[in-house]
Amino acid sequence: MPSTVIGKVSATEKNPTCTDNFIFWLDDNVEIKPFDIVKAINEVQGKKSITYAIVEDIFHITDSTGHLSNYVSSDFGDIACPPMTKRLGVTYANAKVIKNTHEIYMPLKDSTLVEFADEDDIKDALGLNDIKNPIAAGFIEGANNVTVPINLNSDFLIGPEGAHLNISGISGLATKTSYAMFLLQSIQQTIDDAAIVILNVKGDDLLRIHEENPLLSEKDKKVWEKTGLSCKPFEKVKYYYPYKNNKDGYYANTILDKSALSKQVDADVMRNFIYTYDHDKNNIDLIFSNVDDPSFTMESIINVIMESPEFCDLSWDDFKAKLGEKCASGGKKNGNVEIPVQSWRKFKRLIHKSINNQFFINSKSGSADRRQCFLSDEVKNIKKKDVFVIDVARLEEQLQCLVFGDILKAVNELKFGETARSEEDIPGRVIIFVDELNKYAASNAPKNSPILRYLLEITERGRSEGIILFSAEQFKSAIHDRVKGNCSTHIYGRTNAIEISKPDYKYIPKVFSNMMTRLSKGELILEHAILGTPLKMTFPYPSYYQRGSEDGE
């Protein structure tokens, strides 16, 4: 018997084999795991086909009719009583067919030998051999010590055939950011006409991605080699921080430590972004993205601000004064639109705190030290292979919405030809990575949320225009259906039992969704448009500098 044979197909009256599934019993000394890929030869009328299947549930049964029988078999409950003979038992597994070579869909017959799939088999089973435009996406590891690199077809990951990726999982254990960064690294090394925009939403996790990771061991580097990628940090990285009038801190409102910031200043890879009234008046609506506005009063006020001549040619200070006027008792009415003073007061209250942030300035400084820039202008000038990291970690939620919305708007304008740049010069695909997507596209987000509108535009039409969203969040169920529904790639990290009880996980085999609650750090489940089945995978240790790399995410 070849050593890779692990069991035999078992077809019974109650559990027949079928085109989609079969059960096989296991040799007593074999260890398998859910997600392992197995194969069996299906011989039908002289034609030999290989059936590949992925292991789902694994069971162990004995001939005991019940717990009572086991209790009796231990001398009526004597725990110390050893049995002379082990009860007849068998371990068996459910396997879901993922591929039949030679298009034979006949069920496997009883007693057909089942083998572990080796590396070539796994590639054949998953169609990894003929992947076009491959992008390294990690590894799958079988219980038979086989490690197979997974490549995804870029056409299905970042368009035009399929696009957008969503990663979910609980913080700290799911390694969502690390995996997204690995995939972005893979894209940067593989795709020449792609540019990447990354939002750093917490800590300084993503603020040193151009620096090497000192904690990488030789073993880690070899894992990178196996993927076919170079183990190196990101290249062509620029960092954008909210402007703050603080000379000692290089005018950047960031958590990043000064020495690292100083190196970025020396290397001229950092800028501080600002918002002036003149340049960004039209983005004010983004600050109200998560404000519930059932009577559209805020929207009316924003329309007035954008269109009324009295709100033109102002500074932020003038704007505040103008708002003060509107909020004064007996304030003027605006044309035909009746906006009560109470609404203006509410508007003022909501916006006041935000526009007091130091990155709202009256006019852009010409001082080179301040490194001021308009974020949207920078994004509209992004080059192929560029990586922009925009730090919003220290901004409050409304301002994070403003910045993210500003980026989305800029990328939209860039890709929809609203800039003077030539087509050849514009990156073919701009990938935007944002964590905590639930802040911007929550399932209960206000319907008229401008940021949600941009996200829907990107996820529904961006695929063909080359605007790709890589997003992450703790709980997938909290994300707007149309945003996640348009993703061709879904990644699941460790999550909790409440989450997997949600309808989002209904079509994932129960054993796989249960596995999601037990995934170790660095283990993820991949669901991709062209793979017939979810796969459990791992990926290399981050190649860029991370604060306290041992913390993982």
Added chain:
Amino acid sequence: MNRILNLLSARGIKCFQTERFNLDHKYLEQYEDEGEIFDSNLVFESEHKSGEFIKIDRASKDSFFRYFLDGSRYTYKIADMETTDGKYLPIVAGQVATGVTTRDGEKIRKHILKNKNLMLVSDRTNQDDLAEIKEEVKQFDRVSIQIETYNSKRDSKSRPENLAIARIQKIMMDMEIEILSEIARSRTLKPDAMLIIDGSLQFIDKGDDRLFSNVIGLSKSFNPNLQGMLRRKNDEIGVVLTKLKYGERSPVYKYPMRDNSRVIGAWYLRIRDENRMKNPLDGIVKLEKIAIDADEKDNGFESGLIDNISASILAERNVTCYGSDPRWHNHIYPIYMTEKMLKASFLGTEHFLNIF
């Protein structure tokens, strides 16, 4: 009518289709030790001459037993036939399996398995016709069928179906002896690797006594109405054994075989806590051993040997087939597993009946 019965019809043996059914549940079998007569003059072992029960060490975790032999059969009535001399007799088919399992570590594995598919017609069938039919059946490539006859003249009081079943039973026992001889010749059995035969040894009338040196017969059921036990000659054994406690055995009783010089020692052992049983005789097994040499035949067995064998049987009490077999309290699991192996080797009833 199907293929094999066609062969009979072709030779003028009229076959009539009947409802084909399993005979195994139709006839209540006798106790294997029905009519057993004890030599009441002595306790057939070196000690315990007083005839009192003997306490066995329940804590023993070792067993001398490594091999477990059993036979199993399914019998079916498949048709009736008319003989040339005007008799109306059944045609009976049977599937017979005998086999040995072995314990490898804590697990039971197949050691030997032999199967036979039988068709029994009356011995009133013409011998030459029968020989031709046997030859033709040998050519069958699907399933091997052995044609046998049953003696329909001998015992007019028994129903002919029973006579056919008795013949099948005999074939099964011969197969058991064959397997036992095979194992004995291979010198597989040793004092620390003994074999248990399921059932009484007294029906095994073939074979050299020495084949049975390391063999024990274990009966799950026994006749509780036997009398003549030692000093309590008037008490039936069922009454005597109600006083047998968990982990106790009776002394060895001797009974000589009527047809030959074989001498068997038999004793009873309670392997389950009597307080947990529904019936006072539940949990008691009957053990038998054939006396091998002249000294054993005359003076009985060494009590130490019987104690050790009993301790081994006690150690076999767990795990149990509770819930799967109503005789669980008198069963030991390796024998139960051997039975399962044999039954699993049989063809499905529909499949088997449609061969004929």
